Amino acid sequence: MKHLDWRTLSSRSGPQLPLFEVRFDQVEHPTSGAQMDRLVLSSVDWVNLVALDTQGQLVMVRQHRFGIGGLTLETPGGMVDPGEDSRTAAARELLEETGYGGGRWAYLGAVQPNPAIHDNLCHHWLAEGVSLQREQELGQGEAIQVELLDTSEVQASVQSGEIRHALALSALARVYDLWPRPYVQDPAE
């Protein structure tokens, strides 16, 4: 689609940050030819998962998040290490953050966390029938409380706004019916 396709003319590295490789791409507007610099935050893929224990309870984590400076209730997850596949990363994060493991696994798909800025994907997995295998194994930068929720508690926590991490909701929405629908009126009425 020629009228939408920007051309990247050059790239230069930006300032050093943790978590991301900062890059500026010099780009050219497809029709006007105007040139400008655009920010890219490049990183490894992320992963999170909907983990259900042998009773069908959802295994969630409550933790302080430094961006918002407050607590979140969210799905276990983290970064896919270089050379790791997203399923291995999801199983590793689940075990480290919660001590749960095992179960039957299915891929739920991937989303672009924010394609305007980030170049990575967040992969979603479903693990059914997980069970407690050992104690949490937290990094020195983590303090995480495990919580088990049944379906009605998941829905209530979403609707109250207690769960509002976009990427956690993205995974959960593929398994649970989270919001009352339809809002939409039939235009014929």
Add this chain to the structure above:
Amino acid sequence: MKHLDWRTLSSRSGPQLPLFEVRFDQVEHPTSGAQMDRLVLSSVDWVNLVALDTQGQLVMVRQHRFGIGGLTLETPGGMVDPGEDSRTAAARELLEETGYGGGRWAYLGAVQPNPAIHDNLCHHWLAEGVSLQREQELGQGEAIQVELLDTSEVQASVQSGEIRHALALSALARVYDLWPRPYVQDPAE
């Protein structure tokens, strides 16, 4: 929750970037007392919307996104300007990006785009019965094609992965049934 509550000891500004104010918070682990620096990308809130025209067709935008370096199909949206409320911002972005306006409006809630790093919210609005009011009014950094989708096309585009912007999906999932459910087996079976 004392065992989860990190203390912020100090903050310092990081390098200058467009779109975000970069900050490093020096934080203290709630139980170990270990101190470390954590990155925060501070910004205004974002907004996007599910806009349905008088025939019930979804008004979407196709555009190049610089993070992924490729085209997306997504909901109209953008940044909430300082002093602006999210509904005004949504109506402004819809008009600028698509030329559509009017309609009946309802708030669909807000999500944290990524509470680990970002401090802002993304607000979701529903606008039913919008109609074409004028031509697009694009900034020099934009090239946007408007597309109208019916419900089956929305679902097909999500399931094929053509729509996979997490924040667009977050808005759409509050109005449309996007994914086949349930994946989950009853643990009693």
